[in-house]
Amino acid sequence: MTAVLRLENITKRFGSLVANDSVSLSLARGEVLALLGENGAGKTTLMNILFGHYVADEGRVEVEGKPLLPGAPHAAIAAGVGMVHQHFTLADNLTVLDNVVLGTESLWRPWQNRAAARNRLDTMSSEFGLTVDPDARVGDLSVGERQRVEILKALYRDARILIMDEPTAVLTPQETEVLFDTLRRLVERGLSIIFISHKLNEILAISDRVMVLRRGKIVHEMPTSGADRHILAEAMVGHTVTRPKAESMVSGAPVLAMQDVSLRAPTSGVALDHVNLVVHAHEVVGIAGVSGNGQVQLAELISGLCRAESGSMTLFGETIANPTPAKVVKLGVGRIPEDRHAEGVIGEMSIWENMISEDLRALPISRRGLIDHAAARARTEAQIERFDVRCPGPDAETRLLSGGNMQKLILARALSREPGLVLANQPARGLDEGAIAYVHGQLLAARERGAGVLLITEDLEELLALSDRVAVIYQGRLSATLDAKTVTPRQLGLMMAGHDPSEEQTGSGGAAA
Amino acid sequence: MRLELRESPPIWLAGLAPVLAVAAALVLCAGLIVWTGESVLEAYALLVKGAVGSRFALAETLTRATPLILTGLAAAVAFRAKLWNIGGEGQLYMGALAATWLGTGALDLPAFLLIPLLLVAGALAGGSVLIVPALIKNKLRVDEVVTTLLLNFIILLFVNYLLEGPLKDPMSLGWPQAAPIVDEGILPKILAKSRLHLGFVIAIVAAIAIWLVMRFTVWGYEIKAVGLNARGSAFAGINVNGTIIRTALISGGLAGMAGVGEVIGLKGYLTLDLSPGFGYTGIAVAMLAQLHPIGVVVSAFFLAGIYVGADSMGRAVNIPTYLADVLVASSVLAVLVSVMLVRFRIRRG
Numbered sequence: 095m096t097a098v099l100r101l102e103n104i105t106k107r108f109g110s111l112v113a114n115d116s117v118s119l120s121l122a123r124g125e126v127l128a129l130l131g132e133n134g135a136g137k138t139t140l141m142n143i144l145f146g147h148y149v150a151d152e153g154r155v156e157v158e159g160k161p162l163l164p165g166a167p168h169a170a171i172a173a174g175v176g177m178v179h180q181h182f183t184l185a186d187n188l189t190v191l192d193n194v195v196l197g198t199e200s201l202w203r204p205w206q207n208r209a210a211a212r213n214r215l216d217t218m219s220s221e222f223g224l225t226v227d228p229d230a231r232v233g234d235l236s237v238g239e240r241q242r243v244e245i246l247k248a249l250y251r252d253a254r255i256l257i258m259d260e261p262t263a264v265l266t267p268q269e270t271e272v273l274f275d276t277l278r279r280l281v282e283r284g285l286s287i288i289f290i291s292h293k294l295n296e297i298l299a300i301s302d303r304v305m306v307l308r309r310g311k312i313v314h315e316m317p318t319s320g321a322d323r324h325i326l327a328e329a330m331v332g333h334t335v336t337r338p339k340a341e342s343m344v345s346g347a348p349v350l351a352m353q354d355v356s357l358r359a360p361t362s363g364v365a366l367d368h369v370n371l372v373v374h375a376h377e378v379v380g381i382a383g384v385s386g387n388g389q390v391q392l393a394e395l396i397s398g399l400c401r402a403e404s405g406s407m408t409l410f411g412e413t414i415a416n417p418t419p420a421k422v423v424k425l426g427v428g429r430i431p432e433d434r435h436a437e438g439v440i441g442e443m444s445i446w447e448n449m450i451s452e453d454l455r456a457l458p459i460s461r462r463g464l465i466d467h468a469a470a471r472a473r474t475e476a477q478i479e480r481f482d483v484r485c486p487g488p489d490a491e492t493r494l495l496s497g498g499n500m501q502k503l504i505l506a507r508a509l510s511r512e513p514g515l516v517l518a519n520q521p522a523r524g525l526d527e528g529a530i531a532y533v534h535g536q537l538l539a540a541r542e543r544g545a546g547v548l549l550i551t552e553d554l555e556e557l558l559a560l561s562d563r564v565a566v567i568y569q570g571r572l573s574a575t576l577d578a579k580t581v582t583p584r585q586l587g588l589m590m591a592g593h594d595p596s597e598e599q600t601g602s603g604g605a606a607a
Numbered sequence: 608m609r610l611e612l613r614e615s616p617p618i619w620l621a622g623l624a625p626v627l628a629v630a631a632a633l634v635l636c637a638g639l640i641v642w643t644g645e646s647v648l649e650a651y652a653l654l655v656k657g658a659v660g661s662r663f664a665l666a667e668t669l670t671r672a673t674p675l676i677l678t679g680l681a682a683a684v685a686f687r688a689k690l691w692n693i694g695g696e697g698q699l700y701m702g703a704l705a706a707t708w709l710g711t712g713a714l715d716l717p718a719f720l721l722i723p724l725l726l727v728a729g730a731l732a733g734g735s736v737l738i739v740p741a742l743i744k745n746k747l748r749v750d751e752v753v754t755t756l757l758l759n760f761i762i763l764l765f766v767n768y769l770l771e772g773p774l775k776d777p778m779s780l781g782w783p784q785a786a787p788i789v790d791e792g793i794l795p796k797i798l799a800k801s802r803l804h805l806g807f808v809i810a811i812v813a814a815i816a817i818w819l820v821m822r823f824t825v826w827g828y829e830i831k832a833v834g835l836n837a838r839g840s841a842f843a844g845i846n847v848n849g850t851i852i853r854t855a856l857i858s859g860g861l862a863g864m865a866g867v868g869e870v871i872g873l874k875g876y877l878t879l880d881l882s883p884g885f886g887y888t889g890i891a892v893a894m895l896a897q898l899h900p901i902g903v904v905v906s907a908f909f910l911a912g913i914y915v916g917a918d919s920m921g922r923a924v925n926i927p928t929y930l931a932d933v934l935v936a937s938s939v940l941a942v943l944v945s946v947m948l949v950r951f952r953i954r955r956g
Contacts, residue, residue, distance in 0.1 A: 109613075399841065420844035429842075437842040442835045447828065451843035454825050463825050 098123050098286050099144075099175075099255050104153035106139055113139040114150070115310040121255065126277065126287045128301035128318070130294075130330055132526035133497060136310040137290045141257050145177045146170045157255070176248025180260040182240050186233035190226050190243050191215060194250045218249055222279055237384065238269040245276065256280065257288045262296055266384050267554070267587035274300050292330070294323045306330050331527045338535045339559050340578075346375030348408075349515045349546040350396065355405035357391050365391050367570035368405070373515065373546040378537065379575065380561030381550045382586050388570035389550050390432070393519045396548065397429050398422040410514055423452050428513030428540070430504055432520045432550075434497065438504045441493030445485055446474035448492045449507055477506040482532075498529030505536050516540050516547045522556055534560060554583045568592050613952055624949050625895070628941035629909075635941075636934050645924050657919025658912035664919070666801035670873065672904075672911035674699070674882065676810035677865035678889025679896065679903040680817050685737075685858035686898055687821070689834040690744075690851055692737060694755030695862040696886025697762035701736050702729030702863025703870045704766060707774065707785045707877040710792035710870070718791040725792055726809070726867050733863020734856040736762065741855035745848040759886070767879055776876070785877040794872035806868035811904065813861060818900040830854050862886060891939045897946060910935055 097120040106114040113136045121127050131137045142148045144155055149165040156162065163169040170177075184193050195211050215228050224242045232240060241261060248256055258277075262270045277287055277300060291297055297304055297318070304321055306314035306329040314329035350373040357366040366388050373379045383389055394400045395407065398417040407414050409425050423429070431437035439448045450470045453459045458469045474488040483502045485495055495503065501521070508516065518537055522530040537560060541547050551557050557564055563575040566589035573589055637647045659665050678695045685692035692698075705728040714721060740754035769775075770783040778786075794805040821827035829850045832840040841847050869881050892910055896902030917931030 397842065398844075418844070419842055420846075423844055431842055436836070437839050440832050440836040440839045440843075443832065447832075451832065451840075451845075454828060454843075454845070460825050464823055465825060465828060467823075 096123060097121060098158055100156040101140070101144065102154050102156070104140060104143055104150045104155070106136075106143060106148060106150050112310050114143070116153070117307070117310070117312055118153075119305060119312070121286045121288060123286055124281050124284055125303060126281055126289055126301045128297040128304040129288055129290045129307060130292060130297055130304055130326060131307035132292060132330055133524055134526070135307040135330075137307055138259060139310075140307070141177065141259060141288070141290065144170065145175060145257065171251050171253075174252055174254035175257065176251060176253025176255065177257040178241065178244045178248060178259065178261060180263060182244055184232045184240060184243060184247075187231065189229050189231055190235075190246075191228040193232055193243055194228075194247050198251060215246065215250065218246060222249065222283070223276055224249075237264045237386075238266075238272065241265070241273065242276070245280075249280075253285070255286050255288070257290070259290045260292075261289070262291065262293060264385065264552075266590045267583060268591055270296065294326050297326065298323070308332055327527070337527075337531045337559060338538055340378060340538055340541070340562065343376050343541070343562075345377035345546075345562065346544065348372050348374050349410055350548065351408040352395075353406050353408075355395070355402045355407060357395065357400065357402050365570050366395070366402075366572075369570075369572045371548075371565070371572060371575075373548050375514065375544050375546050376541060377562040378541055378547040378549055378560050380557040380564040380578065381548065381567055381572070382554060382557050382564060382590060383550075383552070383567035384590050385552055387567050388572075389519070389567060391570070392567065392572075393432060393517060393550055396422065396427065396515075396517045397431070398427075420455075426511075426514040428508035428511065428516045428545070430501075430508055430516070430518045430521045432523070434500050434504060435493075439492045439500060441491070443492060444489050445478070445483070445492050445495070445503060446470050446488040448503060449474040449477055449488075452507055477503075477510055480510070481506040481536075498525050498532070501525060501529060501533060505533065509536060509540055512543065512545075513540070514545055516545050517550075518547060519550045520552065521549070522551075522553065530556075554586055557586075558583070566590055613950060621949050624945035625897075625942050628945035629938050632934060632937040632941045635937050636930060639930060639933060640926060643926050645926055650920060650924060650926055653920040653923050654913070654916035656916070657923075658916030663801065664915065666798050666803045668908065668912045668915045669807055670802045670804070671915050672907045673804075673807045673810050673872070674865040674869055674885040675888055675892050675907035675911055676814055676904055677861050677868065678885050679892030679907050680810075680814055680889075680900060681733075681858045681861035681865070682890045682893035683896060683898040683900060683903050684817060684821075684830065684861065685854055686893060687834045688830045688851060688854040689837070690741065690854050690858065691750075691752045692740075692755050692855070692858050692862075693752055693890065694737060694740065694758050694859075694886070695865075695889045696882060696884065697755075697759040698733035698736050698859045698862035699866035699869075699882050699886045700762050700766050701732040701859075702866030703877050703881055704769070704866075705729045705732035705863070706788070706792070706867040706870045710788040711786040711876075712789055716791060718793075721789075721791045722794060722871070725871055726864055729863040729867030730860035731863070733861070733866065734859035737855040737859030737862075738852065741851050745851055763879070766877070770877065770879060774877070783879060787876040788871050792871050793875065794868070802873060804868075804872035806872035809864070809868065813864070814900050814904045817857075817861075821900060826850075826853060862889070865889075888935070891935055894939050895942050897942075909938075913938075 099121040101117060101119050104114050104117045117140055129137050139148065143150045146165055146167040146169060154161055157173040157175060162173055191212060194215055212228055219225055224246055226239050226242050232243060261273060265273060281287060289301055298321065301318045304316060304318050304326065305312055306326065308330065352369055352371040355366055355369045381389065391400065395402060398419040398421055401416055409422065409427065412425065435441060450459045450473065458466060460466060471488055478485065478488065481502045483506065484499050492500065492503065516537065521533050521537065525533065537547050549557065549560055558578055561578040564578050564581055565575045566573045566586060568590060640647045640650045657664055658668050678699060681695050682692060706725045709728050710725050716724065736758060737755065740751045740758065743749045743754060744751045770785060774785045776784055776786040796804050797808065821831065829845050832845055833847050833850045837847050865885060870877055874881060888910060892903055892907045895906035913934050914931045917928045920926060921928035
């Protein structure tokens with residue numbers, strides 16, 4: 095086999111951090127190479143060097159035997175490297191055809207050859223099974239379709255090497271299957287693919303060979319046929335980590351009850367449509383769904399950031415008409431927001447300032463409008479200790495914390511007051527295995543202590559490991575809850591795509607809608 | 608070339624950067640002095656002498672710094688909350704108007720009551736004009752840069768109308784000026800044979816008070832938090848709209864007090880040339896101080912020194928006093944660049 099791509103001894107440093115430490119890899123024609131590693135292991139940095147976003151401090155990149163000009167994305171594109179980013183780089187207000195053609199034509203040409211471009215796109219679509227309407231506005235497409243446009247964009251530029259950065263993060267299990275079929279077809283036609291992921295089962299399903307990156311170094315390399323979950327997980331983390339699983343428990347009184355709650359979204363998107371939901375003490379209720387189906391509104395409602403237009407919400411038996419964040423926190427809701435950086439913390443403030451942000455106007459943190467620095471610091475130090483937040487000290491800037499430690503800070507703030515209801519919105523997103531195990535352990539400990547936990551997640555593995563009951567949200571409608579012990583990922587996947595669950599399994603659970 | 612965030616900028620760099628930036632601005636402006644054919648060193652020596660070279664010069668600089676400290680604080684507090692108050696000039700005139708309305712004979716009170724009352728009234732007048740843009744920003748998401756800036760012109764024209772009409776002093780021989788403040792309302796001088804008045808002390812006290820509020824109170828925390836991350840603040844339970852309104856009151860109030868100080872401390876009566884743009888210069892003062900309340904005192908002193916010194920230099924050698932504006936502008940630009948260089952490092956590739 096000839097190598098179409100070769101990276102030799104790539105080293106990239108950011109200050110004192112070594113993001114890539116003498117990494118070498120080669121990719122054969124028609125091969126799918128999986129690049130596995132935790133967040134921060136250096137996968138994305140490596141691919142950004144290959145694609146010319148960064149310049150390596152040391153080492154070289156060769157495509158088809160020829161050295162690649164460093165730091166120049168256009169050179170990478172010309173050499174046949176295409177990249178599908180995790181966050182799509184499409185213009186929502188343009189059509190599919192416009193998006194694909196964008197950037198391939200000289201700005202100085204007064205007119206475009208649309209007919210030729212359309213023909214080429216049509217042939218490519220049918221050849222690779224990537225069907226999308228060339229005249230549809232990208233803003234109107236589903237996430238899976240947008241990803242197809244991204245792939246078409248790369249193919250239109252004659253990509254022979256395709257880099258896929260966490261391509262399944264936004265897809266339902268069924269959409270992932272479709273993507274994998276596409277990738278197999280591309281490989282049959284001689285393309286080579288680098289598939290970046292931290293999801294083990296997907297890597298086992300699609301790749302020919304797998305390389306594991308840890309702390310910037312290649313620590314493991316093997317044909318996928320010889321790999322299994324345990325080998326890969328251990329190689330990725332460096333030691334064995336077992337995520338905790340929920341033990342069965344008798345649930346208690348309801349802590350959250352939503353009846354017929356509807357809510358319009360501020361923009362035209364989906365909102366909540368007659369949602370019924372009950373969460374009891376001593377139980378975890380998991381909400382699955384593809385992102386953008388109303389999870390944001392559901393979480394905002396319980397966080398106190400917006401209010402229902404109709405229906406009622408009851409917290410601990412008390413009906414809440416005009417929730418505010420301060421009010422729900424006071425009632426005993428511990429909230430873990432979806433976006434740590436945008437909502438969870440104020441990055442440029444210190445750790446102690448963030449630790450007290452929810453108790454700003456309460457004793458002992460403040461008295462008559464004056465903040466008691468000593469009390470705030472003492473509490474922060476105790477929480478840092480108890481929740482094992484690794485940081486230089488309470489005065490350090492919060493933005494400098496790693497994702498896992500930032501999440502521990504938020505857990506400390508939300509859970510230390512022993513809330514009766516925990517709202518955990520994507521609590522493990524972007525965390526490494528060790529931190530995920532810690533977060534899951536804390537959520538289960540809260541459940542054991544008597545809290546009800548509402549877990550909103552897109553990760554079915556997480557959902558099924560933690561939940562007692564699960565429901566699926568699709569276009570603002572929440573399904574009946576199902577028993578987490580009997581439901582299968584396949585059923586959930588179908589429900590996430592909008593299919594009626596009653597054909598597959600009958601609902602069971604206290605809050606059937 | 609790309610910018611990379613520094614993990615923790617060294618302290619010495621953060622302290623040295625503004626000094627180096629001002630030095631860079633002085634070097635840049637040296638080019639302009641060379642162009643006029645005068646000696647650079649002589650010009651700068653004259654400027655320094657005119658600013659701080661004598662008891663009189665120093666008193667003049669401190670007098671000039673007084674309104675700049677207050678308008679600088681007004682901008683610094685508002686900008687901390689990312690409330691872009693460009694309306695300091697208008698709020699200053701509203702404060703001056705309130706002092707004129709109550710201080711020209713409407714109230715018959717002893718000085719120890721009348722002076723505080725005039726200051727409070729001016730602060731309320733300045734604060735309430737900023738409430739309007741703040742409310743519109745909260746309710747309708749209208750950009751306050753536009754509304755506060757345009758309000759300046761409305762207020763100035765309103766003052767102009769009042770000075771030509773209802774408030775015009777019949778004894779002014781036709782000049783558009785208001786009646787003089789009564790004796791009980793005049794701030795005492797604090798340095799003999801100078802124009803330096805008690806307003807300077809009030810401004811210093813205000814700076815210390817704002818520093819304490821920002822550092823030790825819930826209000827200060829909320830102002831900072833809302834400015835740094837409004838969404839995160841709302842999530843944590845901070846009343847973001849309420850904080851904006853409160854910030855508007857404080858900021859507008861400080862600018863209003865600057866106007867009161869000029870009327871009852873320096874001029875004695877309201878005219879249309881009460882402020883040569885103190886409200887706008889306050890923004891430069893705040894930027895130069897990187898929004899730190901104590902830094903505002905230093906940077907107001909620095910800018911006042913440049914203006915006063917340049918006036919004196921302009922009388923001695925053939926250099927236009929416009930040099931002061933150029934110096935101030937290039938100092939602010941240089942400091943902004945230096946702040947960026949402290950936070951980021953430049954790397955190739």
